[in-house]
Amino acid sequence: MNATDRTPADLLRSALAADPARPLVTFYDDATGERVELSVATFANWVAKTANLLQGDLAAEPGDRLALLLPAHWQSAVWLLACSSVGVVAEVQGDPAAADLVVSGPGTLEAARACRGERVALALRPLGGRFPQAPEGFADYAVEVPSQGDRFAPFAPVDPDAPALAVDGVELTSAQLVARAREDAAALGLAAGSRLLTGRTYGSWEGLSTGLFAPLAAGGSVVLCRHLGQLGEEGLAKRVESERVTNSAV
Template structure:
């Protein structure tokens, strides 16, 4: 569903913005085209395989609970599905766990994400975890799982959503809205999403005007 749609989006409309992300905590703005987003997904999917995690085995995305609308969370969700892996938004005991900054929980294999606007790693290596910065060493190769892509989120298949051709603004969306309206809908169509987290109401209004986005 998502991965096939993303490949089609890259082929027909790869260069324009797909996701624009604002973080009120540090004032950053990150813009990802479909090509750039797909590249992050491919590299992350290859990292999952390189870490020895089997296709089809669940992945615990703790960052989906702590940072549900971050663009890195959306990349990890898509990459897990590309490997045929169900996504659990939390900690359920999966062999592979993905955490955000300051999260000390660990599993058999843990990847820690700094969530730096430019994707940079931690100043000091995270104890007991792989720094997500290692993703930069992965090849830019699309490697789909022979099992096919997963659509499982928290134990249930994600329902198809209507394609969107609009540019919309989501302010502090929960994980479900970030995934459906923020990623699945625009990927299926020609739309794009502006996601703003931790911004004041007046800043959200100015972002909508600056980005020419309709607030949902």
């Protein structure tokens, strides 16, 4: 990654320039058997579409605060980078009533209704599938995002020193986030090409870092596992081998 990268969106642009075809996020849900692998290029395309939805249809502006009520999931990772691209503060498991807009999974819709701004719902179904029927009062992400543009340009440059992420009582600017991600990558022994397997949730900085930001900062990739405890030791060993895992943070 480039030393001049100061936002997560910068890190993604550098990854795209370096090797767009390599894997970036491999997601497993061990409760359903789902597996999704996204290359840097595919992930970046989802981020661009989501950022266009956020900036365009949802009229989000730099400094707005978005309550992100999603579990550790590949679509959660997309939303984190989309927020960074626009300059929106991602408040992971934040208070919807105090947020400018909310993005919710199927299990937190009632809590999300407290948001008086725009509301987006994700079904979190395999292959990014939509709800059978969109929840009342919410835009269905899977319906809205496909038609968005494949390229994104922010209306205003993102300030690296402005707040970017809030999680579990910690608030970081973009520059602080990138710096911490690099520190964590070094502590985990990550380098370009590393494959980090993690089963941590996205409810803490440690989970977000291992589940996205540290591998991205190192030029590596993440094997993000939800419900990893259901896999068992033998299954975990097979996954480590099949996914060519080099580092673990479970």
